[in-house]
Amino acid sequence: YYGPTDYETLKEYNLNLENSVQIGWGIFGWLNRFIFFPLFSFLTNYFSYGLSIILMTIIVKVAIAPLTYKSYESQVKMRVLKPELEVINEKYKDDPMKKQQETMNLYTRSGANPMAGCLPALAQMPIFFALFVFFPAAFSLRQKSFLWADDLSSYDSILDFGFYIPLYGDHISLFPILVSVAIFFYTKMTTGGQMMPASQTGGVNMKLIMYLMPLMMLFFFNNYASGLSLYYFVSNLLTIMLMLLIKRFYIDDKKILREIEQNKQKPIKVGGFRARLQKAMEEAEKQKRNNERKS
Numbered sequence: 337y338y339g340p341t342d343y344e345t346l347k348e349y350n351l352n353l354e355n356s357v358q359i360g361w362g363i364f365g366w367l368n369r370f371i372f373f374p375l376f377s378f379l380t381n382y383f384s385y386g387l388s389i390i391l392m393t394i395i396v397k398v399a400i401a402p403l404t405y406k407s408y409e410s411q412v413k414m415r416v417l418k419p420e421l422e423v424i425n426e427k428y429k430d431d432p433m434k435k436q437q438e439t440m441n442l443y444t445r446s447g448a449n450p451m452a453g454c455l456p457a458l459a460q461m462p463i464f465f466a467l468f469v470f471f472p473a474a475f476s477l478r479q480k481s482f483l484w485a486d487d488l489s490s491y492d493s494i495l496d497f498g499f500y501i502p503l504y505g506d507h508i509s510l511f512p513i514l515v516s517v518a519i520f521f522y523t524k525m526t527t528g529g530q531m532m533p534a535s536q537t538g539g540v541n542m543k544l545i546m547y548l549m550p551l552m553m554l555f556f557f558n559n560y561a562s563g564l565s566l567y568y569f570v571s572n573l574l575t576i577m578l579m580l581l582i583k584r585f586y587i588d589d590k591k592i593l594r595e596i597e598q599n600k601q602k603p604i605k606v607g608g609f610r611a612r613l614q615k616a617m618e619e620a621e622k623q624k625r626n627n628e629r630k631s
Contacts, residue, residue, distance in 0.1 A: 386482025511565030
C-alpha cells in the first residue's frame with residue numbers, strides 16, 4: 337500500500353490496515369473506532385469539516401446532558417447547604433474528626449452528594465483523551481480550513497513572534513484563547529459563589545486555582561490541533577448555555593431547599609460505603625474519647 341494513512345480509506349481494504357493508525361488504546365481507541373470516526377465520516381458527507389466538528393460536539397453534549405443536569409442540581413444543593421456547613425466548620429474547627437462526621441450526617445440527611453458535581457467531568461475525561469488522539473490522527477482534517485484556521489489538524493496561528501517562548505511556542509493561536517475564556521466563565525459559574533476560604537481547604541487558594549486553570553489550558557492548546565481547540569471551546573460554550581437554561585427553567589433554589597428540609601425529616605437510611613465510613617469514624621471518635629479518659 338502506498339497512500340495516505342486515512343483511517344476510513346485503510347478500513348475499506350478489510351485487511352486490518354486501519355490498525356496501523358494510532359487512535360488510542362483501551363476505551364479511548366474504542367470510542368474513536370466505533371463512535372468518533374464513523375460519526376465524523378458521516379457528518380463530513382453533508383457538512384464542512386469545521387461545522388462537522390461543531391455538530392459532533394453538540395451530539396456529545398446532548399448525550400451527557402442528563403449528567404450535566406445532575407451536576408448543576410448538586411451544585412445548587414451544596415450552595416443551599418453552605419450556611420449549615422459553615423456553622424459545622426466553626427463549631428468543630430478544633431475537632432476535624434467530629435467536623436467530618438457532622439458534615440457527612442448533614443449530607444446524608446439532606447440527600448446531597450458533593451461528588452455528584454464531578455460526574456460530567458469524569459464522563460468527559462475518556463471523551464477528551466479520545467479526541468486528543470482523534471484530531472491529529474484524522475487524516476481528512478489536514479489542510480481543511482475553518483474560519484481563521486488554515487489547517488484543523490494543526491494550530492491556528494494568528495500572530496507569529498519570530499522567537500520561541502518556553503512552554504508556549506513561537507505564535508499565538510486564537511482558539512485556545514477562546515477556550516481559556518470559556519473555561520474561566522464556566523469555573524466562575526460553578527465555583528465562584530461557593531468558594532471556600534483557604535483556612536477550610538488546607539491553605540489552598542481556590543480563587544488562584546480558578547484563574548490558573550484557564551491559563552494552563554491556554555499554554556496546553558496553543559501548539560495543538562485547532563480542531564480539538566474548536567471542539568473544546570464549543571463544548572464549554574454549550575455547557576454554559578445549558579447550565580443557564582437549567583437554572584432559568586428547570587431548577588428552583590427554593591424548591592431544592594424545601595426538598596432538603598423534607599429529606600431531613602425522613603429516617604436516615606445509610607448503606608454501602610458511606611455506612612462503613614461513618615461506622616469507622618464513630619469507632620475512631622469512641623477510641624479517641626477512651627484515650628482521653630486514660631490520659
